[in-house]
Amino acid sequence: MVDLKRQSELREAIELLYFAYRAFTARADHILEHHGLGRAHHRILYFVGRHPDMAIHTLLDTLKISKQALNAPLRRLVAEGLVSVETATHDHRTKLLRLTKTGHALESQLTTSQTEQLAEVFSKVGRDAEKDWRQVMARLADSTKTL
Amino acid sequence: MVDLKRQSELREAIELLYFAYRAFTARADHILEHHGLGRAHHRILYFVGRHPDMAIHTLLDTLKISKQALNAPLRRLVAEGLVSVETATHDHRTKLLRLTKTGHALESQLTTSQTEQLAEVFSKVGRDAEKDWRQVMARLADSTKTL
DNA sequence: GTAAATAGGTCAATAATGTTGACATATAAA
DNA sequence: TTTATATGTCAACATTATTGACCTATTTAC
Numbered sequence: 001m002v003d004l005k006r007q008s009e010l011r012e013a014i015e016l017l018y019f020a021y022r023a024f025t026a027r028a029d030h031i032l033e034h035h036g037l038g039r040a041h042h043r044i045l046y047f048v049g050r051h052p053d054m055a056i057h058t059l060l061d062t063l064k065i066s067k068q069a070l071n072a073p074l075r076r077l078v079a080e081g082l083v084s085v086e087t088a089t090h091d092h093r094t095k096l097l098r099l100t101k102t103g104h105a106l107e108s109q110l111t112t113s114q115t116e117q118l119a120e121v122f123s124k125v126g127r128d129a130e131k132d133w134r135q136v137m138a139r140l141a142d143s144t145k146t147l
Numbered sequence: 148m149v150d151l152k153r154q155s156e157l158r159e160a161i162e163l164l165y166f167a168y169r170a171f172t173a174r175a176d177h178i179l180e181h182h183g184l185g186r187a188h189h190r191i192l193y194f195v196g197r198h199p200d201m202a203i204h205t206l207l208d209t210l211k212i213s214k215q216a217l218n219a220p221l222r223r224l225v226a227e228g229l230v231s232v233e234t235a236t237h238d239h240r241t242k243l244l245r246l247t248k249t250g251h252a253l254e255s256q257l258t259t260s261q262t263e264q265l266a267e268v269f270s271k272v273g274r275d276a277e278k279d280w281r282q283v284m285a286r287l288a289d290s291t292k293t294l
Numbered sequence: 295g296t297a298a299a300t301a302g303g304t305c306a307a308t309a310a311t312g313t314t315g316a317c318a319t320a321t322a323a324a
Numbered sequence: 325t326t327t328a329t330a331t332g333t334c335a336a337c338a339t340t341a342t343t344g345a346c347c348t349a350t351t352t353a354c
Contacts (some may be wrong), residue, residue: 010265011258011261014261015267016281016284017167017279019291020285021164022211022291023288023291024164024287039340040340040341044284046151050162050243056301064169065340065341065342066333066341067302068341068342068343071302072305073340075337091301092349093300094300094302095301095302111158115154115157118157118160119157122160124286125279125282128279129279129283130279132272132276132279133279134159134292136276137164137277138163138167139272140167140264141166141167141169142169143171143264144166159349165322173304185311187311204330204331206331209315211314212313213313214330214331214333215313215332215334216311218331219310219334238321238329239332240320240329240330240331241329268341297353298340298352298353299350299351300350301349301350301351303347303350304345304346304351305344305345305346306343309341310340310342311340313336313337314331314335314336314337315335315336316333317333317334318333319330319331319332319342320329320331321329321330322327322328322330323326323329324328
């Protein structure tokens with residue numbers, strides 16, 4: 001009886017993850033649509049924005065996708081002038097990625113829409129609940145390694 | 148200065164969602180691979196398992212995809228004997244979906260792998276943190292409607 | 295100095311997942 | 325009887341991903 005209740009709670013947690021994540025990505029997806037871009041482009045913009053002068057292999061390690069999968073969306077972002085590529089001075093094999101002014105503008109719009117959404121939720125639940133949420137999410141993110 | 152720090156924290160929260168969700172789906176994806184199935188099949192199995200005798204339009208409303216997108220994966224699950232379809236007695240237009248014994252076995256395996264992952268995290272952070280996590284996720288899931 | 299490792303680019307074939315449009319049937323409700 | 329609902333399916337297309345193959349540079353190791 002007790003165990004059944006717990007199982008139901010854990011199932012609810014599964015659904016919370018599914019629906020929360022969907023709600024979280026919806027706004028950015030909507031903005032991206034206006035630019036004819038997808039989530040792949042968003043992830044590139046986000047991580048390059050977060051870590052300027054990121055090398056391509058670092059981006060691949062972060063996203064955990066093949067270089068072939070990265071190729072098309074990155075090439076497009078470069079072609080459209082949202083991302084700039086520069087050869088590293090220390091190692092002429094590696095190329096460093098940066099957001100251009102236009103790229104930064106879009107990244108900022110996307111990130112702001114998501115941070116605002118999160119800030120609104122956090123402001124309602126308070127700082128302690130936010131901390132607890134972060135703790136759970138961090139452990140969950142880490143649980144890949146325990147696989 | 149204060150605002151900059153907060154912005155950094157909110158960006159961290161974005162990443163927590165991304166990495167936690169990825170870690171969360173990884174195990175199920177791994178199991179599904181052995182059966183040659185994908186996430187689309189998983190979602191069908193999950194929700195039909197959660198709500199036996201679910202009508203197809205209810206499933207479509209839940210997943211928020213087109214009937215054409217549902218068609219192929221559902222047809223396959225039925226063909227492989229994981230999901231059964233039955234015409235409703237009260238309305239002969241609607242069809243009710245159920246997991247077969249085999250379907251239930253797979254769904255159970257998938258759900259158990261995820262509930263165990265969540266239970267492990269929850270056990271480490273304690274019940275209060277779990278409650279806070281649920282509160283944040285529920286509000287985040289709700290924030291679709293505020294769009 | 296040559297071989298091997300690293301960083302990156304690109305083509306092809308294939309797959310999963312999604313979309314919109316079009317058109318079909320069967321049943322229920324107005 | 326008309327209309328709305330529930331479902332099914334075909335086609336064309338887009339996005340995101342995979343593996344395999346093959347290519348050029350550049351750096352590092354022996």
